[in-house]
Amino acid sequence: MAILQANKIYKTYGNKFNKQEVLKGIDLTVEKGEFVGIMGASGSGKTTLLNVLSSIDRVTRGTIEIEGKEFTAMKEKQLAEFRKQHLGFIFQDYNLLDTLTVKENVLLPLSITGISKKDAHRKFEQVAGELGIYELKDKYPAEISGGQKQRTSAARAFVHDPGIIFADEPTGALDSKSASDLLNKLADMNQKHQATIVMVTHDPAAASYCSRVVFIRDGQVYTQLNKGEEARQSFLGDIIKTQGVLGGVQQ
C-alpha cells in the first residue's frame, strides 16, 4: 500500500519578478515499510522536496497524499497534528532548541502522546544509548559538537516511534562509525517497526542502506535504483555509477 504519494508537484520560490522553479513536476510513491533514499547534486531541491513531502512547506502545484489522505488542501492545524503524531524528522541543520537540554530536546515529541514520565525516561535511555548520547543528556546544544547534535536530532526523530521518518543528510556531520551506527538504527526501525523512511543523502554508502534510491536532477526524478535482492556492496557500486552519470553541482 502506498503510504506517501506525490503527483506532479511543483515548487517555486521567489515572487513574480524573480522566480526560481525548484521542483518541476515530481512524481513519487513510497510504499509502507520502504526505506527510500533521495540523491542529487547540492541545490537540486532535495531539502525542498523533503519539506513539501513532510507538509512543512506547501507545494505550488500538484497533490500529495499520505495514507490516502490528500494534505495539500488540509488546514494548517490538521497538518501540524499529523506531523506531531506520525512523522519523525532529522533535519540537515539539526534544529535543536537552544533553551533545552539534550534530553529535553529528545523527549519533546513524547510530551503530546501523554505517556508516563517513567516510560518516557526508559524510552530516552534506550534511544540515547543506541545513539551514544546518553552521557550528554544534561548539556545544552551550544555545548555539544555538530555530530552530537545530529545524533540528538536523530534520537528525537525516533523517540515516539513515528510511522514515517524524514531524514535530511542524517550522517553529514558524523564519522564513519557513528554514521553506520545511525544508519543501522534507521534500518532497524525500518525492519523491526515497519517504519517508512525517506532519507536525503550525498553519501553513496549511506544510500546503500536503502531499499530504493531516487535521483533528482533539474527538479525532476532522473532515475531510480532498486536494491531488490542485491547485496549492499554491489548496490553501492550501482549508486556510485549512477551518481557519476548524474554529475556534480548543477547550474
Added chain:
Amino acid sequence: MSLNVIILRNLKKNIKNYYLYVFALVFGVALYFSFVTLKYDPSLDVMEGTIKGGAAIGASSVLLIAIVAIFLLYANTIFIKRRSKEIGLFQLIGLTKGRIFKLLSAENLILYFGSMVLGILAGFAGSRLILMILFKILDIEVAAKLRFSIEALQQTVIVFAAIYVLIMLMNYMFIKGQSILSLFRVNSTAEERVRKMPIREIIMGVLGIAFILGGYYISTQLFGGKFVDMAELMAAMIAILALVIIGTYLFYKGSVSFVFNLIRKRKKGYLSINEVLSLSSIMFRMKSNALLLTIITTVSALAIGLLSLSYISYYSAEAQARESSPQDFGYVNPEVKEQFTAALDQAGIKYEELYIPVFYTSVDAAQVMGKTVYQKDEDKQIHTAVISDSSLGNVDVKPGETRLMGLSGALKNFMPMKETGELGFWTAEGKVPMKLNGITSEAVMPYRFGGGSGVFVVDEADYQKLVKVSYPSSQKNVPTEYYGLNLKDRGQMKQAYEIYTAQESTGDKDHALRLTSFSQYEFEINQRTSMGMIMFIVGFLGLTFLITSGCILYFKQMDEGEEEKGGYTILRKLGFTQGDLLRGIQFKQLFNFGIPLIVGLFHSYFAVKSGWFLFGTEMLTPTVIVMVLYTVLYSIFGLLSVVYYKRVIRESL
C-alpha cells in the same frame, strides 16, 4: 572601502534593528524635555504662593534622568546584542576593536542626535498638553501658552549628551570584553543550567525572602515609636530600601530559579510544550532576568507607592479639611461672627449655630500611652483644650469620665494610646484624676484648638468645676470660646464662602482674622491645590515609571521573541500548532509581567502602609484604586507583548 561608506551602509541595513532604539530615544528625550519645559514655564510661577512648583519639578527631574538613563542604557544593550554577530564579522574580516568602536560611535552619533531633535520637537508639543492637564487638576484658569524654552533645551542637551557618553562607554566595554567566538554565539548560551545541588540557590532564596520580610517588618515599625530621632528614622528607611531591593534580587536569583530548577528537575527532561516555552526559556536567561526583574519591580513599587501617597492626600482633602474645621464655618470672635451671620441672614442662607466655651490644661497621659517617641513620663503630657459635653449636644459623658475627640491619624501612629485608663488633669489645685473612656478621631473643634491631639470632652458639671481651678496663665492669648456654623443646605456653600471671603478681605490687615475664622471649604480648596501640584508631579513620574518599565519589559520580550524565533520554527516543523505555542507564550508572559507586578504591589503596599497617615486620612480606597489602575495599564504591555509574539510565531514557518 572607507569607513564612511561602511557607516552609511550599516545604517541602511540596520534600520529595522534601530527602530526600537530610536523609539526609546525619542520617547526619553520628549519626556524629559517637556518636563523641564514646565519647570521654566512662567505660568507655573502663579502657584509660587502655595508650593514652589518649579522647585518641585526640578527635584523630580533628577529622578526622571535616572529612569530615562536606565531605559536608554537598557535599550542600548538589546541593540548592541542584536548586532553582536555583525561586530564579530567585522573582527573576522580584520577590523580592530578600536576601529569597530569608532564605527559604532559614529553611527550612534548620527542616530542619537537625530532622534534627539525628534524627541525635542515631540516634547515641545507634549508639554502643552501636560500643562493643560496640570491646570485642569489645579482648577487654574490660565490659558496654557507655549513658549520654547532655551534653558530647557540646554538642560536636555547636556543630560542626553552625558547619557550618550555613558552609552559609548558601555559599548566600549562590550566590544573590549568579547572574543569573536562569543560574539557569534552570544544568543545561544544558557545562563542557568539544571544543577544537581542548588544549595547556593536555596540559601540565596531563603535570604532573599528573609530580607524582604525583614524590610516589611521594619516598615511596619517605622513610625511606631521604635525609631526616636530623625537620624534613626533615616537609617531605618535606608535599611528598608536596601533590604527590600537586595531581597528582591536574591528572591529572583535564588527562590525563583530554585523553584524553577526543582520543577524542571522533577520533570526529568520530559517537558510539556508550555514548559518548554515558559520555564526553560525563562531559566535560559535567568541571570540577566534577575537584575531586570528587580529593576522593574523596584520601579513599579516606587511608582505605585508614589501614586498612592499622592492620591491619598488628594483623596483625603475633604477629611483633612474637616479636621481643620469640623464645622462649615467657625469663629473665635463673636463680633466677627455676628457680622457673618447677619450677612448670611440677608442672603437667605439658613444655618445652625454651635457655641463652645473652652479652657486649656495639661493632661498627664502616662498611664494610657503605650510605647512612643517620648519615653520619659514627664513627656507624656498632652496640652490641649477641654470642652463640656453639653456644648456639643449629641455627646454625653458621665461625671468623672472624659472622652478624647479628634485625635488625628498621624498622631495616633506616633503616640499610640489605650482607649481607656487613668488620666490626670493638671489644675491650680493639683492633679484631678479623670477616667478616659474612648478616643474618637472625628474632630469636633478646629485644628487650632487641640492641635492633632484632639480635645477632651467632660461632663458639664465637671467642666464647671475644672474651669474654675484652671491655670489662668494657660488661658492667655488663646481663644476661649468658639462659634461653629453649619449650613442647613450645603448647596449654598459657594455663596456663603463668597460672603466669608468678602468679609475677610475687609477685616484687619494683620491677618488676625485668618487665625480666628475658619472655613472648611477654604481648607479643602487649599489642600486640593497644593496636593494637586504634587499629585501632578508624582503622577507624571509614576506614569513615566510605568511606561518605561512596561517598555523595558516589552523590549525585552521583543528581543526574546526574535531570539527564539528559530525555536518556534523547529517546534512548528515538529508539528506543534500556533495555538500550542501561543498558550505557552501566554504562560511565560504571565510570569514575566505578573511576578514583578505582584511583588511590586506587595512592596508598595508595605511602603504606603508605613507612612500613609502623614499624607491623609484614608488609605485603603485610594491605594486600591491606584493599584487596580496600575495593574490595568501595566497589563496592556503584557498584552502587547503577546500580540507581538503571535506575529513572530505566525511568521516563523
